[in-house]
Amino acid sequence: MRLLLAIDQHGSVSRAGGVVGLSQPASSNALARLRTSLDDPLFLRTRDGMIPTPYCAKILPIVRANLAGIENALQQPDDFVAHSSSETFRLSLSDLGEMMFLPSLAHHMSQIAPNLRMHNIAAARQNLHNALQQRQCDIAIGILNTAGNGLNSTTLFHETYRAIIGRDVDPRKYQTLRDAPITLTAPSATYANDIEDELSKKGLANNIVLRLRHFGALPQLLNQMDVVAIVPSQYAQSLKNQQQAQILPIPVPLGEHEVKMIWHQITDSDPAITWFRQQILDVFGEPRVV
Template sequence: MRERFDRLDLNLLRVLVAIDRSRSVTEAGRILSLSQPATSNALARLRVAFDDPLFVRAPGGLAPTPLAERLAPAAARQLEALELALSEPAVFDPARSNAEWRLSLSDLGEIVFLSRIAAAVLGQAPSTRLSNAAVPAARIADALARREVDLAIGILNPKLRGIRSALLFRESYVALGGPDSPAAWRTRAGFSGVSLVVTSPTATFHQGIEQSLVRQKLGDRIAIRARHYAAIPDLVRNAPVVAIVPEMFAHMACERQPLASWPVPIKLPVFDIRMVWHEATERDAAQRWLRQRVLELFRGRRGGPA
């Protein structure tokens, strides 16, 4: 194995890691800005160097061999460590920057975070651009490692390899209804008979609220499962239903429409809202500037507007 390492072109390790993450030669080439033939050639050289196929065809893409399962994570760690070592802090001038910031926010995140981030960022860095990739929570770590996104905000797992995080605030859920919602709906008995609305977006979110309702024997009261939070205000204004929504969203909705919000008369979990990023960007001056703007806007906020 030592002789194999001495003969190995270390640039090939980037190809090994990219194929392991994407499970596709074509996609790995796109990540590395290589042509498909060049990426295939690199894989062929890796196979010769290690005397192992490394990746074999399988349903849904390529599957790693046992040797590749050992090599790829180790190579990824060493490449990330090298990138960190070579990343010297640089001066970032927001007034002159034309960076494109790539965020991952759910549809709820777009409603409560994006406009404030845009105002703060573009106010100081007017030539930069913002885009939201809305990466599903299960893919956040991979998307950050592949630089598909710079940071993500939401109910996210901070204990993933290569991920750094900062707690922004803790979010409670409240009831949101129409302006004429009966006072009885604010009691445990009345709430048990009302038709409920919950949301099920896919990005940066988990299903803790619906699970809590089921545990409290209110699962059968869920009348509507909406895909997007944007639909909630019109639903509760026009139908005799109550939505279970984050407190920050409820405040915003009540500011824009004649709606009513009140504490849910049952016990629901409180969620940590985090900003996460990849450790490889920890010292990057531009990335640090962006993260600082987010911290200034949201760290320690409760449900009310900033």
């Protein structure tokens, strides 16, 4: 059943086998046995990968829900001891989230539980519900939509957006965003918020001259081009503190957004994940001055 779910997720028998710890021959044999037992091809091979048959598509949600329940029921109820545990926690953060959240959280964790590990999975927004439900990641942090059965969330803090320019640009040049060539960064992973639609509603769509998928190139870009980037205020302040950018004193009409911590309810009985959520609240849950 785990192989069945993995084939549906990855579209490949070999990749699915790697996920569940089976070799290529063992994966093919297991799929053959499933096909015989269930009297259905289950998956059809296409140029885009393996796709489920109508029967398989019907049973997949049922298998997924029941398998998650079985795995959760079989977990040992032992208490979690952080300082001696070597547990691995899987976060979902965008590249900006990784820059802004991971250093502080990793430092905090190293002080109280040095043997613990953290991995950033960076699930795309449209796949986040499945990633949390299937335990590909334990917790997501960002400006996120919490729609989806079984998802729980709590607000860590509120975020706004600021306009920034390169360190050598004269800030008097731009009095409003209507005067500015705008750069947006909108990665597909969890921290991204679709701000382009909001700017379009304000009549600023034609001002957008550059769209980036990642924040890593932004500091260098700002100091090579005369553009205005719209970014979360904490990131703007970080670049200003590093003398990589200036913050413009002009309003950005995007309102205030909740930065949330999101998890699936199947982890509510997991003492390790419960402890990890509390550490995130301890590090990021207090009001922060920008």
